[in-house]
Amino acid sequence: MPQISQLRRFAVPITGTAMVAGMLLIGSPASAVQSQFNFSTSCQAKALITVDKVTTSFVTVDAPTSVAPGETFTIRMQSNGQSFPNSDSGATTTNLSRLKNDFDVPANATFISAAIVPGTSFNLENVAPSVIRINEAGSPDAAGPYLRISGNNEVIGNSPSTSTNSEGGIRAPKTKKNLDGSTNTNGDSWFRMPAIDITMIAGASGVIQPKVRTAGDAATYGNDKNFNTQLAKASLLGTQWAPTRCTPRDAKGSALNAGAGPLATISIASAPVDVETTTSLSVPATAITGNAVDLTATVAPNNAVGTVQFKSNGTAIGSPVTVTGGVATLSHAFDVAGAQSVTADFTAGAGFVSSSAAAQTVTVSDPAPVDVETTTSLSVPATAITGSAVDLTATVAPNNAVGTVQFKSNGTAIGSPVTVTGGVATLSHAFDVAGAQSVTADFTAGAGFVSSSASAQTVTVSDPAPVDKATKTVLSVQGEAKVGLPVDLFATVSEDPSDALVPSGGTVQFKIGGVDQGAPVAVVDGVAKLPHVFGAEGTFAVTAVFSGSGVFTSSTAESVDVNVTVPTPSDVESSTSLTAPSSAKVGTSVQLKAVVSSSGATSGTVQFFDGTTPIGAAVDVVGGQAVLSHTFTTTGNHSITAVYSGAQGVTGSTSTASVVNVGNGGGDFGSLGSLSLPFGS
Missing domain, CATH: 2.60.40.10 (Immunoglobulins)
Structure with a gap:
């Protein structure tokens, strides 16, 4: 495939008035101030040749200039629009796909959520944009340090779902529309990644600064962890692919520029007064003397620090319980029957105000004097087939016993506990492993009855008979x-x-x-x-x-x-030559051609062979030739021969073997004439 000496066309950014006309942001977070941070971006596109390009980029940030400690607030960010050409240097651009933007999770604040802002993207298709939190390896991670805008995390690298030679994720197709809706006359196709809303709770002090991803390997030029990556696809003598990676720097060999720093700064103001709190109490309506129950106090806001002292009829019960995540729980057994008025007093730590919960009543009674003994028996089938449900039945006596039965197989619980009705509990269960299964049934009694267990029963489980294949x-x-x-x-x-x-x-x-x-x-x-x-x-x-x-x-x-x-002395001898490519790709059709040299070889057939295995049916000889289109399914060296059958008055003959080296499928990048780079021109 011919190579083009250089890649001449790159994505053109939206700047100046075009940016104003094409603004796609829908509203802003409450009390937010919008700012635009401009910086240079150096991008590298790799095909059979490597092209480096410096562009101008910007990120629009909507965020409050200051927040109070513990305040919930939202940061909205969006990268600028981009375009790619219809064609250049003989190559036709098909689309861009696997689009990705990575941002840091800002420090000095607690992350709550991140979401795509509806209606803020332009000319995107295939997989709907989403925002996820990822770790250094690019895998989804609730504690990861980065936020990624992508389509199902399908990108060119740094993800469990990557490719540099197939479409995936967010795709930008060709379009004749500019961002402002007008018709494009120069053939460029425009698109824009969506805005995201990041909701956080401010920390105690300091500043909160949103940034693009540049930590660690993300700062390395041409790395899969760069904050912006995408995959360009073009057509010229086949499909061409060019993975593109971009970092904020003024030139290929330069250090990171200001684009690697804060895109905006949000100050955390000093809290002038302690935060008010409210305390609520949750207790069971009833309890049995001597049996522990949970008394739970919930303190709002949930970051309040301090302890809760529970009381019953005005007397402290237990020691003060530390509040964790807004909750304090005390396990307590009442020792006297009667109505117990339970309260909870929150004693606040620094920065918060103490509060108390309204009293709740627990009616405490003595336990029933004697529980009824029970017996449990088990009925199971002698055999079962993996994947096919069978009934496991436990019978509890007396038949008015209340409670549940937990079935187990080889000591492991199967299914949820089954309520006993009329003395019977039945579980429909499909075993998933062949072999002997020791099944048991444990009856957990309700009030007034004693728990019991059934003797183990064996079910011999086998796999289903194999299915015949035509x-x-x-x-x-x-x-x-x-x-x-x-x-x-x-x-x-x-x-x-x-x-x-x-x-x-x-x-x-x-x-x-x-x-x-x-x-x-x-x-x-x-x-x-x-x-x-x-x-x-x-x-x-x-x-x-x-x-x-x-x-x-x-x-x-x-x-x-x-x-x-019948052969005759006058039969004309023939010779057969084979033409086959020296190399091929798995899944890609190639042509095998046999030429029969003889004055009488106008009929007969040619059988092609891969080693000793025939390739398809015999091919008729027409005009001294037989041609077969063949697709290899395995890699490696394949020895191909062609055997001519002979015909009336002509002897048969066999070609010399030709070796075809078959490799894995995939495109190359020798003739890519047009690529897209993000963020600027």
């Missing part, structure tokens, strides 16, 4: 042969209809005119071969019958007619 048998036989000269009869057996599996076992019985020829031939890797010599001239119908093997069923090939003629 096969198809295909003959590969030359259409022409000579009396007394050997020819090879080939039969290929595979799964029907998918060809996904081939048997290695079983036999093929070859037949001519319905009569068995020789002994059955063993099938190896889906192929059986029988050398045969025709003893008389004429047209003979050849077929083959596969015996079946294991889960593979038997099948019979459609018959193939072979025209057999």
Whole structure:
């Protein structure tokens, strides 16, 4: 594929008045101030050649200039619009995909959420943009230090879902519209990544500064962790791909510029007064003397620090409990029956105001004097099939017992506890592993009854019987042969209809005119071969019958007619030459061509072979040539030959082998004429 000396076209940014006309932001967070931070971006696009380009970028930030400690606030950020050309240098740009922007999670604040702002993107398709929190490896992580705008995290690198030679994620297609809705006359296609809202709770002091991702490897020029990456696709003598990576710097060899610093600064103001709190109390309506119950106090806001002292009828119970995440819980057993008035007093730490919860009543009673003994028995099937549900039944006596039954298999709980009704609890369960399963049933009694367990019962679980696979048998036989000269009869057996599996076992019985020829031939890797010599001239119908093997069923090939003629001293000798590519890709069709040299070679057939395995059916010779389009399915060196059958008055011949080196599929970048770079011109 010819190479173009340089990549001449890059993405053009929206700047100046075009930015104002094409503004896509819908509103701003409450009390926010909008600012625009401009900086230079150096981008590297890698194909068979590498191109470096410096562009002008900006990020628009809507955020308050200051917040109070503990205040919830929102930062809105959006990168500038971009464009890519229709074509350049003979290459036609197809689209950009796998678009990504990475930002830092700002420090000195607690992250709450991040969301795409509806209606703020332009000309994006394929996968809807989303924002996720990621770790250094680019994987989703609730505690990760970065926020990523992408489509399903499908990017060119630094993600569990990456590719540099296939479309994915957010895609920017061709369009004739500018950002302001007007019609584009220069052929450029415009797009813009959406804005995101980041909601946070301010810390105690300091400043909060949103930034693009530049920490660690993200600061390295041309790295997959760069804050902005994308994948350009173009067409010129095939598909061309160019992964592009951008960092804030003034030139390829320069250090990071101001674009790696704060995009905006939000000051955390000193709190003039302590924060008011409210305390609420949750207790059970009833309790039994001697049995512990949970008393829970909830303090708002949930970052309040301090302790809660629980009281019953005005008397402190237990020690003060530290508030964690706005909650303090005391496990307490009342020792006297009667109505208990429970309260909770929050004693605040520094920065907060103490508060108390309204009293709640717990009615405490003594336990029932004697619980009724129970017995539990278990009924299970003797056998089961993996994946097919069977009933496991526990019977509890007496039949008025209340409670639940937990079934277990080999000591592990299966399903949720089943409520006992009329003395019976039944679980429909499908075992997923073959073997002996020891099933038990534990009855957990309700009030007034005693728990009990059933003796273990064994269920022998087996896998379902394998499903037979239909096969198809295909003959590969030359259409022409000579009396007394050997020819090879080939039969290929595979799964029907998918060809996904081939048997290695079983036999093929070859037949001519319905009569068995020789002994059955063993099938190896889906192929059986029988050398045969025709003893008389004429047209003979050849077929083959596969015996079946294991889960593979038997099948019979459609018959193939072979025209057999008597060789004569006047037969003209032939020679066969083979033309095949020296290399090929898996999944990509190539052409195999056999040329038969002989004055009488106007008929007959050519059978192509990959090693000793026939490739498809025999191909008719037309004008001295036979051509076959073939797609290789495995990598490695493939030895290809072509065998000419001969014809009336012409002898058969075999070509010299040609080796085709087959590699994995994929495009190259030798002729890429147009790429897109983000953020500026």
